Amino acid sequence: MSESDTQTLRQEVRTWLQDNVPSGWRDAMTGVDQESFVQLQREWFGKLSKAGYATPHWPEGWPGGGRSLAEQKVIYEEVARADAPRLIMYFVALYHAACTLMECGTEAQKEKYLPGILNGEIWCQGFSEPNAGSDLASLKTRAERRGDKYIINGQKTWSTMAQYADRCLLLARTDSSGPPQAGQTYLLLDMKSPGVTVVPINQITGDDEFAEIFFDNVEVPVEDLVGEEGQGWAVAQATLASERGLTLVELSQRMRYALPMLAETLKERGLLEDTALRRDLGKVIARVDACCALADQYLLKRISGEEKVGDASMVKLCYAQTLREYTKLGRRISGLQGQFDPDFMRGATQETGNWTLDFMNSYNWSIAGGSNEIQRNIISERVLGMPREPKTWKL
């Protein structure tokens, strides 16, 4: 795509966002219950979807689809710039579910599920388990084949908005005899099936954006198997790769566009003359720019096919560390005042201006989706070529 095409798209998206981002949504989402938040998500999805900006990554032929990665990047950047709400509730459906289906689903599955996603069906991800953490290979939820059905038993956790989900991307074990990554099977599960129980996780911020899902003899028809039985691990990699890079580009940009909030907090607290805090602000501004540059560069490498193993890990680690520092500075500037008002704002990503909240939310990025520690393992082993962790050992 030429420079001028990008500029045209950018201008078009920018104008649309100016006219359509719900005004005052931040205030409206502070201290409200989950239902109001869900309402906002539905409305915002409807608008974005109708405009074609919810599905730029879908193939040509689908509404809004056929956009290049470079164009998708433009849309993400503009969404961040316009401070639009994040589509938290639809993200799994639009990216993880859709891309998995496009890449690994049968024609029948695509026909059955993709239109529903366009119409606002909500999907959740059933990968993480209570004792697996970043060690996805060790998962224990079982799927037992009985005739033309799989019977699911087990538990998933940290599933985003699972309490509102219609369907679930489920990774379950059909075979325990081989190495841990083998024997996993990828299924599409109807959340309304008997035997599914969802329990929201009360988070330390007061939010309950995540949930646990319990499966008690839940039936999944074999036609909802994605890929081959026992090949679920490979399918899950496709799921996880579906938005790789785009999210971090968006989040890094949001961090940059929220920098004025830090300045606002400095001003409110009458600390604009504090040399030390101003220097810290300067440091954070430069760090945020570096993080944005790294995320951009990563996406450009993806676009040009030059991505290497471990590149994504560096972007994620850099973002998690920068966000920590950034929100911590906000917290420091807020002083005692920042320790009051535990009201939280829903769906505002990491920068709400309630810096204590934002600081705590920054752990979502250093822990989930492969903790900083896991990223450091990957970087040291795959990028720097240092030896892997021993497979077996004796104390």
Added chain:
Amino acid sequence: MSESDTQTLRQEVRTWLQDNVPSGWRDAMTGVDQESFVQLQREWFGKLSKAGYATPHWPEGWPGGGRSLAEQKVIYEEVARADAPRLIMYFVALYHAACTLMECGTEAQKEKYLPGILNGEIWCQGFSEPNAGSDLASLKTRAERRGDKYIINGQKTWSTMAQYADRCLLLARTDSSGPPQAGQTYLLLDMKSPGVTVVPINQITGDDEFAEIFFDNVEVPVEDLVGEEGQGWAVAQATLASERGLTLVELSQRMRYALPMLAETLKERGLLEDTALRRDLGKVIARVDACCALADQYLLKRISGEEKVGDASMVKLCYAQTLREYTKLGRRISGLQGQFDPDFMRGATQETGNWTLDFMNSYNWSIAGGSNEIQRNIISERVLGMPREPKTWKL
């Protein structure tokens, strides 16, 4: 010892130091050669020794000896307070050699060597080896018994002032068949023996306080064996424990007494109004106090027999980290100016006011004598009871 006895001793030592510390020794030791430094060390040892303050840890009956650990602490504190030169060149003789002999030596060995130490004989330590680092158990220098002699071949490194040493505390391997700690033997070696070559190590600061020692068929008579053959590891532990705590009390105190130098640098650079640097100064002052408190507490535990495994590691790690932060602040305050004048001051411990030099010297404490990493292993395993590093493993 009662509070008032301590006070009396403290006053006595303080007065003596006021009268005897060579005035202007810091300036005199800047940019000079090693010989001038050796001269100062000799003179200062002579004075201290005559006054009895060089050997407070020796048993009753020896000149200056018979002091309790509490009294030794007072002497160390006062030496730090008076900013007296450190007895770098005599430290191994007075502590490591003397205490090893007192604890593990034969009567004949004590008679042969202790008077020499009192008269200013210089000893060095031959423990570290080029490829052993903090892994003392893996050392390779060999001692082969032939008749009434041991024949030494191999190499030692990072031996303090070995180029001036009369004798060496040598740890060498007499047996390679068992586990690495077994088969080590502790010998007293005459540095004038044929086959000994000393090569000073040119350090990154320009100093050459350390040296490598090469042994080429050097003979050591069997009467200079300390302890049993093959039991050298245990004897070495006694050597290393001889000054444990006292050095860190002294060094922490020296850090505290040198704090005015940081203020001086701030003033010289016209930065007294810089809020950020003043805050950093406040932080460092408090950190230094905490480090002193931890070192003091450790020595008190030793005195009362409550020392636990790993306590010393925490003191060393805390000191190394605090010293790094401290000298780094000095370096930051010094600005561009601190990057000029690579002249170094000899024997002034870590605080010379040339903060770039001091910063680099701070690595002596985070690397030598068990690196920070080794201390963290010890603390996590021995203090916190976390599992040890695996003994064997498979990639």
Added chain:
Amino acid sequence: MSELNEYLNELKASARQVMDGEGTAAEEATLWPLTVELGWLLTAVPEELDGLGLGVHGVSMLHTELGRGLAQVPFLAATLAVDALVQSDIDTKAELISRFTTGDAVTAPLADVSTVTLTDTLNGKLSVVPSADTASDVLVCVDDCVVLVKLHQAGVELSARGTWDTTRRLFDVTFSNVVLANQVVLARGDAAVAMIARLQSLRDFALAADCVGAAAGLLDITIEHLNTREQFGRPLALFQALKHRCADMKTLIDAAEALLADSLSRITDEQLAEIDSQLLAKKAKLVACSMFADVSEEALQLHGGIGMASEHPCHLFLKRSMLNEHLGSGNGNYELDIADHFLAQLA
């Protein structure tokens, strides 16, 4: 001295036993009556006033143990108010001390952010006052006057302030023309200035102790988690990168603890109002607060996902560490105070 030490160790042991029995973040409704019943409020009260006479050392032990368990009790506020009574010269002193150590609760603000002004009447706002709704009186310090003010009287209004740290219940107390003559004035002039300085030292030492105890408790929980939880077929505690971070945490905690103990050993109770004592208290609080913040930030990361769930106590420590930093006054102010005092002494 060694008798006192033994006594202090007994106190510490019994406090730890109580806190262990009640569990982390035991609720105020359970723990406060127990605190009163066990006579902990009498710890620093001199023996001639029917207290234990264990001074700041004794109270510090208790603060450490209460911190370790994240006790939800306004113990610090009450001890400050009781100490002010002990230092005062008023006639009703014995009676009031008895009342506030065995029955009614008294409270006091924990941060230097009051906007209260005093003429013949009190006006303005006192912030960061713990458990004001269950207390009968509050201690108010204004410039050179220290007053005990009834909370249930005309012109006094309470409003609860929501805080992230749910182990404290904080209130704003607003005064509108509260007549001074109807309150109990504990000190005026120089005596009040000294009393306020003393209370600040006590408060800072107490907060330092709270941080030290809490951080030590949190490290225990963290190690326990790492020893138990497995990833990639082995306990997390086997991963050297995590072990090293725990070693750093332990060293930070022990250094802060040593500084607190050392500072307390350098002063007597009578010297608490002196500038040197104030500086020692500020250093102890600064080091302990920075340490507790570092430790609780690391601990949350080391806990992984489970630490992000409110059912796990990990976040309570983090939130307490964040609030502690701003009680008294923030780290930045203390750093400046320490540096400026140091520079002034040199000049």
Added chain:
Amino acid sequence: MSELNEYLNELKASARQVMDGEGTAAEEATLWPLTVELGWLLTAVPEELDGLGLGVHGVSMLHTELGRGLAQVPFLAATLAVDALVQSDIDTKAELISRFTTGDAVTAPLADVSTVTLTDTLNGKLSVVPSADTASDVLVCVDDCVVLVKLHQAGVELSARGTWDTTRRLFDVTFSNVVLANQVVLARGDAAVAMIARLQSLRDFALAADCVGAAAGLLDITIEHLNTREQFGRPLALFQALKHRCADMKTLIDAAEALLADSLSRITDEQLAEIDSQLLAKKAKLVACSMFADVSEEALQLHGGIGMASEHPCHLFLKRSMLNEHLGSGNGNYELDIADHFLAQLA
């Protein structure tokens, strides 16, 4: 654009080959003639002036590779002076550019600490001038005037300044009544102000590149050391605590490198004097300098004892990182500039 990129990559590859051939910290006497011979000084000179026309991108590649090898050549100072000539309108421009890119050496100060004043004569001290003893001329910027001054003339005195960073040889140049009319004035007034701003941007980008290259080179050496060296019967590289620290170093380096590349991609050579470019350059330098300092501090620790011996190049990186931080101006000043510019834009 892609043709340019290919050209740049070739330049980078050839520079790396040369630097690898010469080895870390290759000496000035060997490397400088080679630098001149290879025409590196012509990299940013426009084609119409017989240069390569590769602009700031091209020079940045070279600075990165020279940094990686800790090259002991005054390349940066010379490129700054040559750039000033390119920007100037003087008659002898082509001749001077040719002279300074193929024969005589020209130098320029690398830090904002000059005390030179200018009336009809030049007076005062120019500090941090690299290799002034082997140069024939030096570039002097004073307020709104940029002058090329001969080093071998009456009233000009050189004095060598010992530095910890032995990969640079720095001098003070003192002027006593050096008559301006006898020097080559390159710009005056607004043109000079713009030229000085441009030179500052160039300098800051170059230093950022130097840091990025050097840190990457140092990390390579460090990984090599960890892979080779054994302790407790296994290579150090197997210890997770060390692996994690290397991963952090790598991430810091790549972020600084990305910021530099991104900043350069946002501006054209013609915009270098603009305030936005200056800010981009300051950010790139600040991030790269902090990164290089962190990386070289960690690297020394990870090298252990051998890193403390001067025969090993580890310390040369540390010393270069310390000096780099103070070239241009120190981190603290850049942090303030960035923040203040940001706050001003909001206001």
